[in-house]
Amino acid sequence: MFGPLSFKHGNLTSLKGKRISQPISVVHGEVLAVLEGVKLLAEKNFSNVLVETDYLLAVQAVTATQEDLGYVGICATDIRERLKNLAISEFSHVYRSANHPKYKPHLIPVYELDAPATLGKFSSISAEFIILAQLACAMVNLSKSRLPPYLPILLLLLLLASAHNSQAKTKNAVKxxxxxxxxxxxxxxxxxxxxxxxxxxxxxxxxxxxxxxxxxxxxxxxxxxxxxxxxxxxxxxxxxxxxxxxxxxxxxxxxxxxxxxxxxxxxxxxxxxxxxxxxxxxxxxxxxxxxxxxxxxxxxxxxxxxxxxxxxxxxxxxxxxxxxxxxxxxxxxxxxxxxxxxxxxxxxxxxxxxxxxxxxxxxxxxxxxxxxxxxxxxxxxxxxxxxxxxxxxxxxxxxxxxxxxxxxxxxxxxxxxxxxxxxxxxxxxxxxxxxxxxxxxxxxxxxxxxxxxxxxxxxxxxxxxxxxxxxxxxxxxxxxxxxxxxxxxxxxxxxxxxxxxxxxxxxxxxxxxxxxxxxxxxxxxxxxxxxxxxxxxxxx
Known part of the structure; x- marks a missing residue:
């Protein structure tokens, strides 16, 4: 589809698209997207994982200390339990400068994914494996035709970081x-x-x-x-x-x-x-x-x-x-x-x-x-x-x-x-x-x-x-x-x-x-x- 995608931080190793079924809210859709990504990591037996999303409310749902029995809370609990099985896993919020101002109240990303230059936006990445779960409301799809803003799509990018030396580099992740x-x-x-x-x-x-x-x-x-x-x-x-x-x-x-x-x-x-x-x-x-x-x-x-x-x-x-x-x-x-x-x-x-x-x-x-x-x-x-x-x-x-x-x-x-x-x-x-x-x-x-x-x-x-x-x-x-x-x-x-x-x-x-x-x-x-x-x- 793209041909080889590589950039200074590593190569694209996996790409998966999946429709999120009937989310009840934007944050529910984003949490479901993260859950799918964590499942994929487990299937591939990945470890030393950093999970990032630029949707702050999703981070707060997953890292919340109080019990939430709603749809979002149940998904967040599932994510927390699965992360326990991934060695040295971190879950954090990251700011994306490419976010369109129209969607700032919800911090929903807008990206084009057709060139390595786009991946270059992630200039701070240096973890061994990184999964970026993005709810693609108003996201340009792979053929560059704009999706309806209400259509939640899961886009997972698994990036294998370059090993410039024998010791793996680690991102300064939120602890x-x-x-x-x-x-x-x-x-x-x-x-x-x-x-x-x-x-x-x-x-x-x-x-x-x-x-x-x-x-x-x-x-x-x-x-x-x-x-x-x-x-x-x-x-x-x-x-x-x-x-x-x-x-x-x-x-x-x-x-x-x-x-x-x-x-x-x-x-x-x-x-x-x-x-x-x-x-x-x-x-x-x-x-x-x-x-x-x-x-x-x-x-x-x-x-x-x-x-x-x-x-x-x-x-x-x-x-x-x-x-x-x-x-x-x-x-x-x-x-x-x-x-x-x-x-x-x-x-x-x-x-x-x-x-x-x-x-x-x-x-x-x-x-x-x-x-x-x-x-x-x-x-x-x-x-x-x-x-x-x-x-x-x-x-x-x-x-x-x-x-x-x-x-x-x-x-x-x-x-x-x-x-x-x-x-x-x-x-x-x-x-x-x-x-x-x-x-x-x-x-x-x-x-x-x-x-x-x-x-x-x-x-x-x-x-x-x-x-x-x-x-x-x-x-x-x-x-x-x-x-x-x-x-x-x-x-x-x-x-x-x-x-x-x-x-x-x-x-x-x-x-x-x-x-x-x-x-x-x-x-x-x-x-x-x-x-x-x-x-x-x-x-x-």
């Missing part, structure tokens, strides 16, 4: 490690808000590609939010002394913006953690383990803070997860000082070891939980572009610099705030009540936006970042659950939308004035809400 936090033991109504130092984490100089987490029970099963509410988890880098243990640790602060050691997490999420993407797209990565970053006499470690509330048997689940002070019988903060009269709920009222009010006569035993976290990473190399991490806060009180008065530019982030009810409106209008809070500030050093995501609590609608003149930078909206299973709990925030702009398409200029706007539904009062926005920037 995955899954860990458990120390156990979290709770009784009904109890709160755990602890810092876990020197947690298990990938070693060496690496690029973090994603950090995903969820609460599980002692059997490893996902715990629903209406049983154990995940207020938040955050991941913080710090440096631990190696020579003099009496010295304090040094926090590895992110690029901004809050002053002091406030909101310095590299990753963080809350109830939305299961359905919020944390993936750092290629060619970017978050630096970890660079020896030159550690101060002399110190070594890099990671801290995990987990704030969870056991809401079994409580009188008011929403009130408890919002840390309403009267439900916790709290009148003073963690330092013993009286709480302000207008502070009716928040972090100061659901401290570690506190208990939310239970229904009369409720009895429940102690239960053990864990935060299960999955880290995906690459060994660092010169092709990876480092990103800078920023956490923006809508409660930020900005103090502008005044050199003549000795005033420095400061960001006093308050972290949380209260949303008052629109009690003066009619019952009908309450469904349209929206509380809007905003703050404007400047970033001394900008860059290209790589990723953006917000963090809001129950009642939250959206949080958006705007540039100078009101131009759109990124908007993140809440997704609420509609069912009963973990990950889709009705009435809870179970996901936040993310921004992945085309490389170099969204730029924040040095010194540009930015505006952050957070919106909550105010049909009822909300206590201790947050309006945080995480962004990753890369130098132009």
């Amino acid at each position: 995955t490690k899954v860990y458990l936090s120390p156990k979290i033991e709770l009784e009904p109504g109890m709160v755990s808000n602890k810092n876990y130092l020197a947690i298990d984490f990938p070693q060496g100089h690496v690029a973090i590609k994603s950090f995903d987490a969820e609460l599980v029970d002692q059997d490893g099963k996902s715990v629903p939010l209406y049983q154990l509410y995940l207020h938040h988890w955050i991941l913080i880098k710090y440096y631990q002394p190696t020579l003099n243990a009496s010295l304090p640790p040094i926090f590895g602060n992110i690029s901004g913006v809050c002053s002091g050691n406030f909101l310095i997490q590299y990753f963080g999420s809350g109830s939305e953690t299961r359905k919020t993407l944390s993936h750092v797209p290629d060619p970017y990565g978050i630096v970890s383990g660079n020896p030159s970053d550690a101060p002399a006499g110190y070594e890099e470690k990671w801290l995990l803070n987990v704030h969870a509330i056991d809401t079994r048997g409580v009188v008011d689940k929403v009130g408890c997860l919002e840390c309403t002070c009267d439900l916790y019988n709290m009148t003073r903060d963690e330092n013993g000082l009286p709480l302000p009269p207008d502070y009716y709920g928040g972090l100061s009222c659901c401290l570690d070891g506190s208990r939310c009010r239970l229904k009369g006569g409720h009895q429940g035993g102690n239960r053990t939980y864990y935060l299960k976290y999955t880290v995906r990473y690459l060994d660092w190399d010169t092709s990876i572009v480092p990103v800078r991490v920023f956490v923006l806060d809508v409660t930020d009180i900005v103090t502008k610099a005044n050199s003549s008065q000795g005033i420095v530019y400061r960001h006093d982030c308050q972290v949380e705030y209260q949303v008052k009810s629109c009690s003066n409106t009619s019952l009908l209008d309450k469904n349209c009540c929206t509380d809007t809070k905003s703050v404007s500030f400047t970033l001394p050093k900008g860059g290209n936006l790589v990723y953006g995501v917000g963090h809001l609590h129950v009642g939250g609608e959206s949080i958006a970042l705007y540039g100078q003149g009101g131009r759109d930078i990124c908007k993140s909206t809440t997704k609420y659950g509609t069912g009963h299973k973990a990950g889709n709990e009705a009435g809870y925030v179970v996901g936040m939308s993310t921004c992945y702009p085309k490389r170099g398409s969204v730029k924040i200029s040095d010194g540009e004035t930015l505006t952050l706007v957070s919106k909550y539904n105010s049909a009822r009062r909300h206590a201790g809400v947050m309006g945080l926005f995480n962004i990753l920037l890369a130098d132009s």
